[in-house]
Amino acid sequence: MALGSVVAAVTALALLILIRFLYVVLWSGKLLHGKSQKTYSTLVILGSGGHTAEMLNLLSVLQKERFAPRFYVAAATDIMSLQKARVLEDSLVDVAGVSSGETAKYMQIYRSREVGQSYITSVWTTLVATTHALYIMIQLRPEVILCNGPGTCIPLCIIAFLFKVLGIRWSSIFYVESIARVRRLSLSGLLLYKLRVADQFFVQWPQLHRKYPQAVYVGCLM
Amino acid sequence: MGDAEDGVGPKRTVFVTVGTTCFDALVRAVDTREVQQELSARGYTDLVIQMGRGTYAPKKSNGEDGSLVVDYFTFSPSIVDYLRSASLVISHAGSGSIFETLRLGKPLIVVVNEDLMDNHQTELAEELAERKHLYCARPQALYKTIADMDVESLLPYVSGDAAPVAKHINRFLGFPDD
Numbered sequence: 001m002a003l004g005s006v007v008a009a010v011t012a013l014a015l016l017i018l019i020r021f022l023y024v025v026l027w028s029g030k031l032l033h034g035k036s037q038k039t040y041s042t043l044v045i046l047g048s049g050g051h052t053a054e055m056l057n058l059l060s061v062l063q064k065e066r067f068a069p070r071f072y073v074a075a076a077t078d079i080m081s082l083q084k085a086r087v088l089e090d091s092l093v094d095v096a097g098v099s100s101g102e103t104a105k106y107m108q109i110y111r112s113r114e115v116g117q118s119y120i121t122s123v124w125t126t127l128v129a130t131t132h133a134l135y136i137m138i139q140l141r142p143e144v145i146l147c148n149g150p151g152t153c154i155p156l157c158i159i160a161f162l163f164k165v166l167g168i169r170w171s172s173i174f175y176v177e178s179i180a181r182v183r184r185l186s187l188s189g190l191l192l193y194k195l196r197v198a199d200q201f202f203v204q205w206p207q208l209h210r211k212y213p214q215a216v217y218v219g220c221l222m
Numbered sequence: 223m224g225d226a227e228d229g230v231g232p233k234r235t236v237f238v239t240v241g242t243t244c245f246d247a248l249v250r251a252v253d254t255r256e257v258q259q260e261l262s263a264r265g266y267t268d269l270v271i272q273m274g275r276g277t278y279a280p281k282k283s284n285g286e287d288g289s290l291v292v293d294y295f296t297f298s299p300s301i302v303d304y305l306r307s308a309s310l311v312i313s314h315a316g317s318g319s320i321f322e323t324l325r326l327g328k329p330l331i332v333v334v335n336e337d338l339m340d341n342h343q344t345e346l347a348e349e350l351a352e353r354k355h356l357y358c359a360r361p362q363a364l365y366k367t368i369a370d371m372d373v374e375s376l377l378p379y380v381s382g383d384a385a386p387v388a389k390h391i392n393r394f395l396g397f398p399d400d
Contacts, residue, residue: 050321058388063388066392172394174394179321180317180345199394205349218387220382222381222382
């Protein structure tokens with residue numbers, strides 16, 4: 001009797017989560033027509049090296065007043081990226097006269113996989129990185145996420161997706177596959193594409209667009 | 223650039239860069255007699271190597287015997303100055319170095335690091351080589367690429383544009399085009 005009601009309750013809960021999950025999957029990738037706010041709090045994930053260069057290139061053409069406040073996250077081992085973001089933010093203060101340097105936040109996060117690290121040990125490091133990512137995401141709860149790989153963005157994006165399922169925060173996730181990927185998606189890109197976590201998935205080469213038709217082809221950023 | 227030293231002729235520098243990586247295979251390759259002879263034969267006078275996190279230190283040379291002047295360093299905050307003063311750049315396949323060099327309009331040979339686990343970097347170098355913006359080589363065959371290359375035939379790279387992505391993102395969020 002008691003067992004029966006527990007099973008029923010668990011089934012009902014699982015069903016609810018499933019329905020919500022399907023709702024999120026269905027609504028992700030849909031335009032936010034008519035819902036347009038004035039500003040969106042934006043999480044910018046800097047992936048180091050060429051990834052960071054591409055992301056800052058994108059940021060330089062986005063209307064800053066629409067994407068504010070801005071939070072920057074980079075891997076703990078990457079000292080250059082946040083510095084570069086700071087330089088960009090500081091240059092904004094000069095031009096617009098608005099002190100965006102004060103509202104912008106810069107954070108470091110443990111990386112799930114270093115270049116060259118084996119896939120086996122990355123399981124453990126991914127776990128640590130995920131916990132840290134959860135802490136950061138609870139603090140920030142961004143409405144827009146801009147990312148372009150590598151692995152640093154995966155835990156953050158998956159948490160953002162779970163926040164959508166659980167109704168904690170609805171966010172729009174934009175992923176731009178790196179210009180270095182001409183014929184095959186990166187591991188991060190493939191994950192976000194297949195799991196449909198990214199609301200919009202951009203590729204920079206026509207070869208990739210032919211292979212992954214749901215991606216949006218935007219030409220080279222660099 | 224172009225200033226004659228000891229009346230020998232203009233200084234033509236080859237700049238080798240591995241970025242923040244460890245790429246001893248490339249440093250070793252440019253340290254070989256074959257590569258340096260081909261560079262001399264092509265009229266280059268100086269070789270500056272940025273060796274990054276690598277452990278293999280190349281031989282320095284002051285070029286007294288008529289060979290290349292060779293110098294190296296690990297890192298520099300002003301890589302762009304080295305790129306600017308170079309007549310030829312030999313780079314690892316990182317997209318940052320590639321596009322920085324192309325933007326400056328310098329002839330470029332990209333050398334692919336075959337020791338990386340996930341060797342996706344060949345994709346970009348090969349694609350841009352196919353479009354004739356640069357030459358793509360392996361460390362062992364670098365001397366051959368230098369011997370065969372024709373830098374005049376390389377096409378200038380027109381920088382890309384992030385505006386289309388920004389447009390898509392704005393539309394998605396319901397912002398008007400402007």
